[in-house]
């Protein structure tokens with residue numbers, strides 16, 4: 059585990075939160091640091107939005123402590139240094155994009171210029187449009203602009219790229235990376251594992267209100283030693299699936315896809331049984347496989 063010495067910006071310590079009889083978080087520890095992006099991953103209902111709500115002071119913990127800049131998340135001084143993009147934005151449909159930005163910028167001491175906000179979030183040409191008339195992806199970009207316009211030192215992004223096309227998503231990724239390089243602490247919740255893989259310095263995996271794994275993307279990935287083998291072969295997936303080292307085998311787009319704990323023996327046997335085997339590839343498991351494995355183990 060890498061030990062980071064960057065300043066702690068926000069923290070949950072031993073936090074529990076229930077809604078009636080439903081436990082949403084159960085003894086969760088979580089740290090956000092300056093200049094780092096922490097990705098919070100977990101299946102539906104794992105407790106991700108609850109964790110964000112506690113760090114923002116929108117929810118109250120039943121046990122444990124939530125801090126933002128070392129103080130209560132309710133403190134005005136903490137809020138002034140925070141930027142937020144939640145799943146439900148509550149932005150009035152009739153407002154023009156430019157007006158929304160002007161008003162939000164006015165809450166902060168040293169906001170970005172309008173031009174900077176517009177170019178960072180890709181809003182050129184949209185400033186005179188009414189929010190309610192924008193596409194879902196354009197609305198997400200406006201929400202991002204509102205989240206970053208005050209040059210926040212901590213940024214909470216709850217599934218920020220849902221509904222964005224590939225170009226907009228990559229634009230947003232660039233903007234997020236720039237904030238992190240400038241020293242902002244970012245907490246990203248996402249269902250897109252490739253997003254966490256592309257952006258995260260550290261990953262926290264939640265399942266049923268508990269942290270089931272944390273570490274760098276590489277460390278999380280290393281939790282599963284699995285390899286993925288791809289090849290073109292006349293051997294059937296059913297035949298290969300029955301080999302002892304093989305966890306799973308299937309035929310996808312004419313290629314045999316095999317998930318194994320250790321690749322060498324399986325590769326040797328593939329080559330021995332099919333002299334014409336072609337286009338052999340062996341890859342390390344990605345975050346997606348690690349995540350499925352971790353949440354399954356915890357369940």
Ligand SMILES: Nc1ncnc2c1ncn2[C@@H]1O[C@H](COP(=O)(O)OP(=O)(O)OP(=O)(O)O)[C@@H](O)[C@H]1O
Nearest residue numbers: 077080081082100101102103104105106107108109
């Ligand atoms: N206001 C509420 N009242 C009752 N139960 C709630 C409330 N909000 C959340 N929960 C429950 O708490 C648990 C955690 O919910 P939370 O929204 O934090 O999960 P999540 O990881 O953000 O899920 P998703 O990926 O679906 O957004 C779930 O079981 C959910 O049903």
